[in-house]
Amino acid sequence: MAKIEFLGPLNREPMEVDIQSLNDLKEMFKEDKELQEWLEICAVALNDALVCSLDVKIEKGDKISLLPPVCGG
Amino acid sequence: MALELYDGSLHVEEITNRWFRQISEKNYGAYIPFIGIVRDENGISGLSFDIYEPILNSWFDEWQKRAKKEGAYLFMAHSRGDVPNHTSSYISAVVSPQRKVALKLIGDFVEDFKASAPIWKYDLIDGERVYAKSRSTALKGAGLLR
Numbered sequence A: 001m002a003k004i005e006f007l008g009p010l011n012r013e014p015m016e017v018d019i020q021s022l023n024d025l026k027e028m029f030k031e032d033k034e035l036q037e038w039l040e041i042c043a044v045a046l047n048d049a050l051v052c053s054l055d056v057k058i059e060k061g062d063k064i065s066l067l068p069p070v071c072g073g
Numbered sequence B: 001m002a003l004e005l006y007d008g009s010l011h012v013e014e015i016t017n018r019w020f021r022q023i024s025e026k027n028y029g030a031y032i033p034f035i036g037i038v039r040d041e042n043g044i045s046g047l048s049f050d051i052y053e054p055i056l057n058s059w060f061d062e063w064q065k066r067a068k069k070e071g072a073y074l075f076m077a078h079s080r081g082d083v084p085n086h087t088s089s090y091i092s093a094v095v096s097p098q099r100k101v102a103l104k105l106i107g108d109f110v111e112d113f114k115a116s117a118p119i120w121k122y123d124l125i126d127g128e129r130v131y132a133k134s135r136s137t138a139l140k141g142a143g144l145l146r
Helices: A022-029 A033-039 B012-023 B053-069 B099-116
Strands: A002-006 A015-017 A043-046 A049-051 A063-067 B003-007 B030-037 B046-051 B073-084 B088-096 B119-125 B128-131
Touching: A022 A033, B003 B053, B012 B030, B012 B073, B012 B088, B030 B099, B053 B073, B053 B099, B073 B099, B088 B099
Parallel strands: A002 A063, B003 B073
Antiparallel strands: A002 A015, A043 A049, A043 A063, B030 B088, B046 B073, B046 B119, B073 B088, B119 B128
């Protein structure tokens, strides 16, 4: 199982999912209409490093974070 | 600690004076603080912030390495939660032997901070937090799961 964190204004509780890759996660989220709008603009981090490819293998205990657009200061 | 996070407004004098005392004996020629102040605009009573610390820490560490290569050193302080108008939510500073290095570095650092630091800003309007979506910047790789 991997843990999904929804950061900042996504404001959702974390969830545990049984997936093999980020592609699986993308498929899983297709059914979540509310999240689709956010996914257009969210970056993705695997174990606190930003990733740019869906072909990433997900291991047991991995942490996946969704990061909406940022504005510090 | 070069990176400091606080609940609520920053105590500007305490922070910037402490940083100055920390470096004043170390023969740096320039100390350039940048202090961000919350402006009263668009009917807000203040701003509010969420921070994701693990990625903020690694982002800051990379910048500290970059500064070190130029003989410089960075400080940063940021608020979590609510920050009323006319108080400070963000301070960064660079120290360097040379003025030119420090001036360039503080500019580059603050620009990248705006674009890359995992911090989310909300306007405080009538006691509610409203995500400042239109002023926010998508991070590298955004849209991967769409």
